[in-house]
Amino acid sequence: MFDSPLSASAYDVLGVDPAADEETLRKAYRLRLRQTHPDTGGDAAVFIQVQRAWELVGTAEARTAYDRGHGFGDAPAAEWSGWRSTPRPADTRPRAKSFGQPGGWRRERYLDLIREWVGRGVAVEDPYDPVLVRRAPRELRRMLADALAEEATARVVADLGIGYTVWHDVAAPVRGGTGDDKLDHIVLSPSGLYAVLSEDFGGPVTVRRGELTGDVVPGTPVADLLARVRSISRSAGVRFGGVIVVLPDEDLLQPVTDLGRTRGIPVVLVARGALSNLLRQGVPGARSIGGNEIFDVRTRLQQAVRFV
Template sequence: MPGARPYDGPMPAHVPSHYEVLGVPVTASEGEIRRAYRRAARAHHPDHGGDVVEFRRVTLAFEVLSDPRARAAYDRSYFTSSPQREGGRPAEGAAAASSAEGRPGAAGFTARPAPRAGGQRNPAGEPAVYVPPFEPGTVPLLPAAVAARAEHGVPRRRGLFGAEARIQREERTAALIRRRILGTIPSARLLNGLRSPRDASHVAHAVLAGYRLALVDSMLVPRGNYAWDGAHLIHGSRTVAPPRLAEQVRDFQDVFGELNVQGYILVQTPDENPHEPVIDVRRGAGALVEPLNASKFVRELTFFLSSGPQPNVVLVPALARLLTGLH
């Protein structure tokens, strides 16, 4: 990848996906999958001295990826349905993945924070490093050109009622992330319109940078001062419930155990003033996801993404899995 520098940190240890077993990218066609299966089956067939366990992996991978419905379900589940097996046991989402920040209960490795010269330099602003690197002779889960793209998907939510307002709100949110986040963190990748792992409901936006994933939704309210009580925004006698993002954060955290997942709700006003609305948080109003105006949203999202371990990394397997979940 042009401009990418070698990565010398620890590599994730994980049970391979069906795509990795066959040695094809997630963008592979039916013909490419069929040809890859024939090559892998010949290499691992027990009659030719191959390993029985590896041959079973190859067979399972082909059974899933050669069936359009099974492949679609596998992709929508972010590779957690019909898993490969390690030691005779099914891989289970987060348990099969590695932990990037050493959270208790997650298997795998702990990523080393990138060094900072003199304790000052923030590596989030450095050129993106791809993990694993794109090397000749290897077949990555994503083509290099796709991994290098900063934005994927369309900021649009399907629906009949209020669709125009939702589309406008999501376009504004994507534009803000594009302008204020992608421009300052080269490794950041914006994905618009993901399916939730639980029920295929819509997740408006996600931003991946390093080993951190931010889920983002938005809401539009009139100008003014609001109070946040932990469940509602209160403006005079009016109360507004924000989007239900906390459950989706938990679902993505369960599936992507190698990432630290957090949620953000951007509160917009019609005039697009980044400091509006003013939101006062009531004492004791704790919540997993707190509504933020544009100014605070940009500040907190930037800090979350740039303060993680190796924030200049593009984790290709995680990005590939997320891309298969786009609407």
Template sequence: MSEPDFYAVLQVAPQADAQSLRAAYRRRARQTHPDQGGSAEEFHQVQLAWETLGTPEKRAAYDRSRDVPRATDDDAGASGIYSRSFTASTSGAASARGQNGTDSRRRGTSRSPQADQPPRYEPPLSNPEPLSLTLTSQKVHGEFAARGLFGSRSQRVQQHTAALLEKHVLGQLPAARLFNDVLLDPVETDRRGRRRTPRGDQRAEHVLLCGQTLVLVASFEVPADAVSWDGRALRARGKTIPLPNLSAAVRRLRGTLKETARAAGDAPALQTHTQVILHSPDGDLFHPVVESRGVPSGAAPLPAGRALSLITETLAASAQANMVDRHLMTALRDQLATPDVD
């Protein structure tokens, strides 16, 4: 299949300057988003177009390959057509490795046909163990314990992220499950059967499970229209925003889940991924824009709209995307910092 005309996808002239291109991308992303009546394929094409045209080097190479005339300084304005480099990973198209990712997600990841099939339960629902039918069918597990009268800012961001994940990821994947506020290390019980919180109390904000694919998610609100990412640090308005070491966190959680599975006589072949979601204070799902400097765009934290698409596509790519693993669900429920009850 021939490559689409990325300028036509964004409905912008080949001579458009960087500011006009960015505005066109934002407009087309809203128009083609499935929640606004668009299709997943249209939305994906818009992301592909922006990944290429939003990066000066990639845009120059694309223009050369298509013999597109480049804008003059007058056309581009005082800042120049290639004055700023804004990139964002395409959905399911990134290779992410480093502080915030331990996985490799290859370009062109396709949605498995199983992702849209009715859930298949393992063990079957005819077996009452290891999890009740009610909890097996429940898509969201765990909540964030209240902190103060009105809750903290971080807690509000976490709750907002959980709502977006429920709507945009669980809504598209019948077998996906979301676990909030998950302890990374094994939870033990005392002689009276009371839970003992692990020493250090290290937690994952959100864990998504679909089949045997797991995505660990953290989120932040960034009061800036654009941020830069160099593979190690996220910067906004001259300040560094500290990010958690999600690669270490997902390794710890994976070890805990495998230890629990072995004790239950199970051996899941877990595929683990991580994602940092960036929120804009005004709720714009496609801001802040991430300027990725000298690293693959997939290594960057992403604005909510891009991150949700990537997470969905990552979970949907598995040949087991319609499987609800009740053993893994049970293991994750055992790690909830604030467990709910049947």
């Protein structure tokens, strides 16, 4: 929480200026607790955000670390690299077989847009500087947030081991699309074949009639995802067993939500912390595959998949 480029800062959640003194900060925290407490009609998700915000800035030591990492005050933010693309530490454990670059398209797009936004001829020393990112338009921050979300999901899948194969940033053109339509991840597992969407909307999300809703949710992400799934199904000649939408843990009140079936395909919404168990156990009601069919599906996807 609060490490997403889209998230409100701890100060925004508490409703105070970043330069507020300790007493003002404490009063704001107590007020926000009363305003958001579920027992008095408040929103449970926002109530949790208020508590987390206080953990980050409620003590002098924690506040100094938070300000340094997020570009508030006079403290330099150079020590913090949470939004930069960093190499994964060496790991000798067997890992899932992976193709494509998770988050790669969105990172490249973000870098192009942030330089364009700053202005031609102006050098951008660090496109991930917290101060620069915080000031950027929401569409730029959303691009970076989604890249980070895709990278986080890829790490979860990679840790599942050699029984899994995953394709990232798969081109999935649809009629009337934007020209950059893609599936974030296709995961072939012992429990089934899944299309996975990694998102970060920067706030709590709710569900209505099988679709994601909320002030921070643009368009119809589930319907768009299913259209891309149908595109890949046709081009590769495969049947997906389920569709998974992955969101940050703090944006959901429960780890797994069944969104129902669309054209026979079960769709689930899952917090990233629960994704590993879901993929191991399988999406409830999903079509399982095994034996020679796994090899056939892998071959078909390898021949048909194109990357954005």
